[in-house]
Amino acid sequence: MVKIDKLLINYKTLEAFKHFREYGHQELFMLEELQSNMIENNSESPFYGIYYGDSLVARMCLYKVDKKYDAYFDPPQDYMELWKVEVLPNYRGRGYGRALVNYAKSFQLPIKTNPRINSHQFWNKMGFQKAHYDMERDLGENPLIWLPEGVKEKTHDK
Amino acid sequence: MVKIDKLLINYKTLEAFKHFREYGHQELFMLEELQSNMIENNSESPFYGIYYGDSLVARMCLYKVDKKYDAYFDPPQDYMELWKVEVLPNYRGRGYGRALVNYAKSFQLPIKTNPRINSHQFWNKMGFQKAHYDMERDLGENPLIWLPEGVKEKTHDK
Numbered sequence: 001m002v003k004i005d006k007l008l009i010n011y012k013t014l015e016a017f018k019h020f021r022e023y024g025h026q027e028l029f030m031l032e033e034l035q036s037n038m039i040e041n042n043s044e045s046p047f048y049g050i051y052y053g054d055s056l057v058a059r060m061c062l063y064k065v066d067k068k069y070d071a072y073f074d075p076p077q078d079y080m081e082l083w084k085v086e087v088l089p090n091y092r093g094r095g096y097g098r099a100l101v102n103y104a105k106s107f108q109l110p111i112k113t114n115p116r117i118n119s120h121q122f123w124n125k126m127g128f129q130k131a132h133y134d135m136e137r138d139l140g141e142n143p144l145i146w147l148p149e150g151v152k153e154k155t156h157d158k
Numbered sequence: 159m160v161k162i163d164k165l166l167i168n169y170k171t172l173e174a175f176k177h178f179r180e181y182g183h184q185e186l187f188m189l190e191e192l193q194s195n196m197i198e199n200n201s202e203s204p205f206y207g208i209y210y211g212d213s214l215v216a217r218m219c220l221y222k223v224d225k226k227y228d229a230y231f232d233p234p235q236d237y238m239e240l241w242k243v244e245v246l247p248n249y250r251g252r253g254y255g256r257a258l259v260n261y262a263k264s265f266q267l268p269i270k271t272n273p274r275i276n277s278h279q280f281w282n283k284m285g286f287q288k289a290h291y292d293m294e295r296d297l298g299e300n301p302l303i304w305l306p307e308g309v310k311e312k313t314h315d316k
Contacts, residue, residue: 021275022275023275024275024300025288025289025291025296025299025300025301026291026293026296026298026300028291029290029291029293046293061297061298063293063294063297065297081297081298083297083298084298114298117179117180117181117182130183131183132187133183133184133186133187135184135187135204135221136221138183138184139219139221139223139239139241140184140219140239140241140242140272141183142182142183142184143183
């Protein structure tokens with residue numbers, strides 16, 4: 001059984017994040033906030049991770065989007081936005097990615113993600129499907145969605 | 159002087175798109191629309207490209223976002239969303255990427271893009287800057303913006 005930890009923002013976590021490929025504005029912003037005391041050490045974050053011993057070896061971000069911003073599901077409802085799902089190269093093939101995504105599913109809300117190209121086999125195995133592409137909504141994204149029982153994708157034809 | 163062409167959607171263009179790394183839902187969607195006659199051959203598209211002889215060797219997508227959806231600029235205004243800026247590997251170093259982005263700037267509207275990691279040097283050279291990260295707006299994105307004279311970034315502190 002793989003343990004998923006909610007990650008708190010501190011220098012140790014932010015240092016560990018540098019090992020991940022999808023290190024970007026979000027991490028830099030957190031670092032600046034911590035350095036300038038705009039957030040406290042050990043503040044809450046949208047990050048969840050898996051530790052192997054003392055090392056962070058997998059992580060994801062998960063954020064609940066309010067139904068008033070929902071453009072993907074029918075009827076409009078709260079859903080989880082999932083991003084930065086990543087397992088460090090030496091720790092792949094152990095089910096860590098699957099464990100993270102299953103954790104995201106455990107909220108029993110629909111999920112939307114915009115994965116990197118070349119990971120579609122993984123998302124397909126996890127039960128995600130392509131959202132019907134809508135250019136004005138999806139500009140530059142490749143959205144995938146996961147529907148819990150009873151939830152439908154929003155359609156544009158109705 | 160590099161010539162930028164507005165690309166029309168047809169089977170030849172869609173075949174050429176397969177050589178680009180950022181081939182995704184948008185291209186597949188266009189292919190399906192063409193195959194099912196939902197769009198006509200040679201329909202308008204948001205794609206612009208550069209040909210070398212008969213080969214498409216660079217491309218980008220450019221879409222004007224209405225000011226009512228603007229969350230990046232002050233005051234809210236129409237802006238250009240830019241994505242899929244890509245030059246095929248054998249044609250890099252010839253200024254094609256720069257020519258595409260300069261074309262995008264020629265509309266004299268602010269530009270927002272969400273580039274891949276590792277291309278920041280290019281965007282910096284092109285005068286783009288990091289938008290101040292706002293998690294609820296930018297979930298999983300690394301937004302960069304370009305400001306024409308007189309346009310300011312929207313700030314959250316005011």
